[in-house]
Amino acid sequence: MLGIADGRLKIWNLVDTDVMVNQFIIYKNSLKLPSRRHFSLWIDSGGYQIMKHNVRVDMEDVIRRYALIDAEYYMSLDIPVTDPRQANQKVIEKNYKNFLELIKHLPDKNIIPIIHLYPSEYLLKFSQEYIDLGCSIIAYGGIVPPLLRKTKLRFKALLGLLILLKSFPNVRFHVLGAGSYLMIRIFESLGVHSLDTSSWRVKAAFGHVLIPGLGERYVGNRNIRFNTPRIKRMELEVLYNSLKNTNFPLMENFYSLLKTFEGRAIINAWVIAKINQGISRKSSFFKLYKKLLKLKEESTEELAKIYEGL
Secondary structure: OOOOOOOOHHHHHOOOOOEEEEEEHHOOOOOOOHHHHHHHEEOOOOOOHHHHHHOOOOOOHHHHHHOOOOEEEEEOOOOOOHHHHHHHHHHHHHHHHHHHHHHOOOOOOOOOOOEEOOOOHHHHHHHHHHHHOOOOOEEOOOOOOHHHHOOOOHHHHHHHHHHHHEEEEEOOOEOOOOOOOOOOOOOHHOOEEEEOOOOOHHHHHEEEEEEEOEEEEEEEOOOOOOOEEEEHHHHHHHHHHHHHHHHOOOOHHHHHHOOOOHHHHHHHHHHHHHOOOOOOOOOOHHHHHHHHHHHOOOHHHHHHHHHHHH
């Protein structure tokens, strides 16, 4: 599903996909979403703002706002944990108590609990606690910072998810802030039920488009590209043909779309939602992808040993 920042680009009218919106955005921007819709609306509590901007999020405000928002799913209010070394008992129990508080005051709302990069024993313990409370969907969050690092912490975040997927095969796991196009494909290969990403618009703002199987490429005219390669003619052809083969509705405007933020965002959203060509051997993520697929065959116990050893 696609994370949206405002209602300027009504992507749900162009791409058949569910939508994730932060509750801050709905009230700050007075965002109006259609009451009659063909997609599911997911509401995020603001945990990312806590993590990135040290914003204080009051539980009473979340309860009040959630009560007024008509959506299908609502994320629990959580304190993100991006490293198991930060996962002390106080933080873990606070996240659990927040979930209990929300379901107590909002019994008619579908509140989704969130598991973070906890030590393996807590990953399993609190997942089971949520299952015992009747949860069929559990979110896996706080992984954006680890995924941005080319360190063992990135691998550990992915391994933690794999442990959860193998331990609880009947639970629908949702990944919060799935990141890049290639990382999304890795998550899908592991077997996640759903995920959300804002990369479709973030990449577009920096002049990037997503190439199926390869990742992002720069199509703008600036010198600053954030180390993203300029698009090659062959890659442009891959993108064009992939869009055409999936009945992209704006093919006649393809080249003009590449020149604007809105156009690139529409292309990126379509690639994420409609085109899955796996991960090319040419991609820098290919070795990681193959390693994780191999680890899927290992037992949960063996995976937990590897996880704790990282």
